[in-house]
Amino acid sequence: MILSFADGEPFAVGSTDYLYRPAAEDISPRIILQVEIEGILLNAIVDTGAPYVVCAPGLARQMSLQPDFALDRIQMAIRGLKVRGHLHRLNMTFLASQGESLTLEATVFVPDEEWEANWGEQPSFIGLSGCLERLRFAVDPTTDTFYFGAAQ
Amino acid sequence: MAALNTKSRVTVHRPTPFGEILVQLEAAAEAQDESAFLVAYRTANWQSISAPDFTRAVRLALTAGAYGAARSLAIEGAALYPKYIELQKMAHILASPEVKGAANQATLGVKANRDWLKSNWDSYRNRWVALREGELLDVADSLDELVEKVGELKGTGILVTKVHA
Numbered sequence: 397m398i399l400s401f402a403d404g405e406p407f408a409v410g411s412t413d414y415l416y417r418p419a420a421e422d423i424s425p426r427i428i429l430q431v432e433i434e435g436i437l438l439n440a441i442v443d444t445g446a447p448y449v450v451c452a453p454g455l456a457r458q459m460s461l462q463p464d465f466a467l468d469r470i471q472m473a474i475r476g477l478k479v480r481g482h483l484h485r486l487n488m489t490f491l492a493s494q495g496e497s498l499t500l501e502a503t504v505f506v507p508d509e510e511w512e513a514n515w516g517e518q519p520s521f522i523g524l525s526g527c528l529e530r531l532r533f534a535v536d537p538t539t540d541t542f543y544f545g546a547a548q
Numbered sequence: 549m550a551a552l553n554t555k556s557r558v559t560v561h562r563p564t565p566f567g568e569i570l571v572q573l574e575a576a577a578e579a580q581d582e583s584a585f586l587v588a589y590r591t592a593n594w595q596s597i598s599a600p601d602f603t604r605a606v607r608l609a610l611t612a613g614a615y616g617a618a619r620s621l622a623i624e625g626a627a628l629y630p631k632y633i634e635l636q637k638m639a640h641i642l643a644s645p646e647v648k649g650a651a652n653q654a655t656l657g658v659k660a661n662r663d664w665l666k667s668n669w670d671s672y673r674n675r676w677v678a679l680r681e682g683e684l685l686d687v688a689d690s691l692d693e694l695v696e697k698v699g700e701l702k703g704t705g706i707l708v709t710k711v712h713a
Binding site for chain 2: 409410412413414415417418419420430434435436437438439447448454455458459460465466467469470471472473478483484485487489491492493496497498499500501502503517519525526527529530531540546
């Protein structure tokens with residue numbers, strides 16, 4: 397069932413089943429969603445404390461991104477590390493297992509390839525600024541369901 | 549005739565030269581100090597800043613972690629200098645996310661993949677797996693090895709993910 401406001405107006409257009417498991421070296425479980433970025437299906441952690449979408453460099457390589465359309469030589473602080481990379485504007489889809497999937501243009505940071513070794517096997521992140529800030533979202537921890545819709 | 553008070557002084561507040569502000573912005577970026585960046589950012593008269601200085605300030609804002617300021621600077625700079633391509637690109641990339649639309653269908657494979665991972669997590673710890681609609685396609689010790697096995701990922705609906713310990 398998709399969430400609605402009291403007047404019947406839908407709060408969300410779709411919902412998806414998330415995984416609640418540790419990611420990377422973290423012991424704490426995280427909300428892990430399947431999303432599609434530029435045609436690549438991947439798991440990403442919801443992290444409202446992070447800026448932008450941060451795409452793991454190994455998976456970003458599979459997207460064949462065009463550096464000419466990106467901001468290069470960007471340095472950002474990610475988990476206490478200064479990381480160099482490119483900022484892109486990419487299509488990202490929240491895939492619904494109920495209701496409708498939702499596609500948006502989001503700001504995505506991709507660490508440079510020389511950072512791949514340091515990046516290790518950290519996952520991708522879905523941050524607030526540049527992505528979730530324009531979505532309505534809600535979590536039902538009893539069913540591991542993530543609801544999403546466009547903020548008007 | 550009233551005597552002139554030669555000791556009186558008039559204080560003239562001159563705007564801080566942008567060069568000085570830039571030094572402060574650079575120091576804040578180096579220290580990744582968002583608060584210090586915003587203090588310096590608010591003292592500048594951005595209407596009189598050149599296009600290259602705008603682009604420099606946007607990059608410094610990103611390094612400082614002042615993401616809202618980075619967006620504001622990019623948008624303001626792009627409006628002031630509509631022919632300066634770098635600023636147009638910055639404004640486009642840093643703009644608020646834009647919802648493109650909803651697809652009127654659910655993706656059944658999402659739940660199937662999630663259910664497979666929940667059921668098989670312990671058996672595949674520390675390995676990379678490739679799934680399609682809840683079916684295991686292949687397993688490997690690294691992403692590169694897995695991609696070599698399953699081939700092209702783009703547009704295939706194949707989920708590749710690490711099963712973390």
